[in-house]
Amino acid sequence: xxxxxxxxxxxxxxxxxxxxxxxxxxxxxxxxxxxxxxxxxxxxxxxxxxxxxxxxxxxxxxxxxxxxxxxxxxxxxxxxxxxxxxxxxx
Numbered sequence: 001x002x003x004x005x006x007x008x009x010x011x012x013x014x015x016x017x018x019x020x021x022x023x024x025x026x027x028x029x030x031x032x033x034x035x036x037x038x039x040x041x042x043x044x045x046x047x048x049x050x051x052x053x054x055x056x057x058x059x060x061x062x063x064x065x066x067x068x069x070x071x072x073x074x075x076x077x078x079x080x081x082x083x084x085x086x087x088x089x090x
Contacts, residue, residue, distance in 0.1 A: 012058075015065055016044060028052070 020028060028047065035043040044054050064075050 015043075015063055017058055018043065047069070 031050055033047050034046045034049040036049055047054050064078055066072055066075055
């Protein structure tokens, strides 16, 4: 029987927010698909496989991702709900 893992961090969520300076964006779009990008479907892997640095920031809350136009409706409802809750506590 396998030993239980010790000192293992809980899994983290991931929200990709991409911002590029123009020369880096031009380089990025010229890279083509990388092996891991094809497998994992994560854009940042194209950068990492091509030795382009990325920054990662830990936050203390979860947020709704917007990957498709219909996700905007969910985010708008969440923002409206938060505003309503804030108004009730004032």
